[in-house]
Amino acid sequence: MxxxxxxxxxxxxxxxxxxxxxxxxxxxxxxxxxGPEGIADTAEKVIDAVVNISTSQTLKNRDRDEDAAPKKNGREKGDPRLPPDSPFNELFDEFFKNRRGDKSPQQHKVNSLGSGFIIDTDGFVVTNNHVIADADEINVILNDGSKIKAELIGRDKKSDLAVLKFQPPEKKLTAVKFGDSDKLRLGEWVVAIGNPFSLGGTVTAGIVSARNRDINSGPYDNYIQTDAAINRGNSGGPLFNLEGEVVGVNTAIISPSGGSIGIGFAVPSNTVVGIVNQLRQYKEVRRGWLGVRIQQVTDEIADSLGIKPPRGALVAGVDDKGPAKPAGIEAGDVIISFDGKAIREMKDLPRAVADAPVGKNVDVVFIRKGKEETRKVTLGRLDDGEKLAEASLKVPEPEVEKTVTQKALGLDLASLGKDLRTRYKIKEKVKGVVIVGVDRNSDAAERRLSAGDVIVEVAQEAVNSPADVKTRIDKLKKDGKKSVLLQVSNGEGELRFVALSVD
Structure with a gap:
């Protein structure tokens, strides 16, 4: 033991x-x-720049109507149940009687504490958006205990960051600088300072466990993982390197109990800097927009396209009003570089596009039919309603009578006529061969192809009839190909790519 x-x-x-x-x-x-001897020196140098964020929110109790809530033994539904002989029955009966008799709305305040850090001696503070979300009042508490009212300058929900401003006291403030999070190495020592469990300023230390972590909290996940103890109340606090530079903003933990188990996540400083600068300048974040829908390049898709090793972001669709359209980017292109940054996997592209300035002319490098091409794109601005997620895989599968004219790869295929358009609610702009049935034991079923989907292309060539599909597949088999790439549309015209085995 x-x-x-x-x-x-x-x-x-x-x-x-x-x-x-x-x-x-x-x-x-x-x-x-x-650990390294420099931790104490680092903490002493920067701790006055770390602040507590105190917020309060006024909540109104929901009105209770005596007739609206079912009762049992004279009690409202939800009231405590006590044994009949309990000495507390009289006390609770009087309490709930008085409560039901008062129909006026009641208000109460909810207080919470988080962390933040000063980045400018004029009183600018960085914290997490969730620390100050829905707050009616925000106060900054300095390391010496001074409590000063703060105002919200701007927030960004996608990155969970916010900038506050307070009036500095007469004494000079301590501000910290951002470091280069791209230079962090695995195993490098880092220091977290914050306000865990509302106990006041606390210093913990650990190492960088991993970088570029995606925890599915948003479209631009790119977290630093650390085993430095991060607990409730540390949110919004800084993660320092041993030079005293902020390399991250502590944002999330994985824990079954709410306490640290050595798995904490921080937004990298190189992401924070751009967002903070925009919040200070515009009070909002203005992200670049390319105007494409993308998919992951799986091993099967890479094999069918002849891309080795698998990499990049597969363009599943192009917005007719987006910047990519006039630049000549098409569905089926695999983007491998954006503005000089390598796109190794799908999630790299949304981050790179979002970080690029609106209106900038960027080089987009992609692979089309085995050849690399480069196009100039003038970025637009991403609106909140734009969809940069991968193509939707949820498509209705109506129970209808099948009209089979050809079988291939476990699919029942038919020509796309008026009756089938009506049956599957397929818009006129969608062209190709409609799927009217899928073998449950086939590779196609595993890839979620279903009745009503329309095959638009086979191996990046358009098809107009079931015979076209069969001919293309037979040729690929003859050429020794192990998989075939299908471009598939739903009834609305949203495209995606599916790679199926030809065996």
Whole structure:
């Protein structure tokens, strides 16, 4: 059995029963086990720049109508149930009687605490948006205990960041600078300072466990993972390198209990800087817009397109009013570079586009039919309603009588006539071959193809009849191809790509 205590996010063994060694209180702990000596110096230098964020929100109690809530034994539904002989019955009966008799709305305040840090001696503070969301009043509490009212300058829900401003006191403030989060190395020591569990300024330390983490919290996830203890109340606080530079903003943890288990996430400083600058300048974030819908390049899709190794973002559709359209980018192109940044996987593209300035002319490099091409695109501005997620895979599968004219790859195919357009609610702009049935045991069923889907292209060539599909597939088999790439549309005209095995 091992017992121990947590120091800097590490469990140090005190004793091992029946083991080969015993570490007692009299045994000196090696310096390497305590972490680098610079942690204390770093904390001392920057701790005055870390602030607590105190917020309050006024909530109105929901009106209770005595006749609207079912009662049992004279009590409202939801009132505490006590044994008949309980000495507290009289007390609770009087309490609920008085409560039901007062129909006036009641108000109460909810207070919460988070963390933040000063980036400018004029009183600008960075924190998480969820720390101050829906707050009626925001106060900044300095390290010396001074409490000053703050105003919200701007917020960005997608990155969960916010900028506040307060009037500085007479004494000079301590402000911190941002470092380069791209230079962080795995295993590098970092220091987190914040207000966990509302206990006041607290310093913890650990290492960078991973970078570029996607925790599915938003479209631009790119978190630093650290094992430095981050608990409730640390949200919005800074993550420092040992130079005293902010390399991240502590935002989320994974924990079944709400306490640290050594898995914390911080927004990288290189992301924070651009967003903070825009919030200070515009009070909002203005992101670039390319105007494409994209899919992940799976191994099967990469094989069918001859892309080795699999990489990039597959363009599933192009917005008719978006910047990509006049630049000549088409569905089926695989974008491998944007504005000089390599696109290794699908999620890299939305981040790169969002970080680029609106109106900038950028180079977009893509692969089309095995050849690399480069186009200049003038970026537009992303509106909140724009969809940059991957193509939807949810398509209705109506129960209808099948009209089979050809079978291929586990699919029942038919020519797209007027009757089938009406049956499957397929718009006139959609051209191709309609699927009227799918073999449940086929690769097509696993890829979620369903009745009502329309095959627009096979191996990047348009098809107009079931015979065209069969001919293309037979040729691919003859050429030794292991998979075939289909461009598929739903009834609304939204496109996606599906790779199916030809075996």
């Amino acid at each position: 091992i017992t121990g205590f947590v120091r800097f996010g590490r469990l140090l063994p005190l004793a091992v029963a029946g083991g080969l060694f015993v570490l007692t209180a009299g045994t000196p702990v090696p310096a390497s086990a305590r």
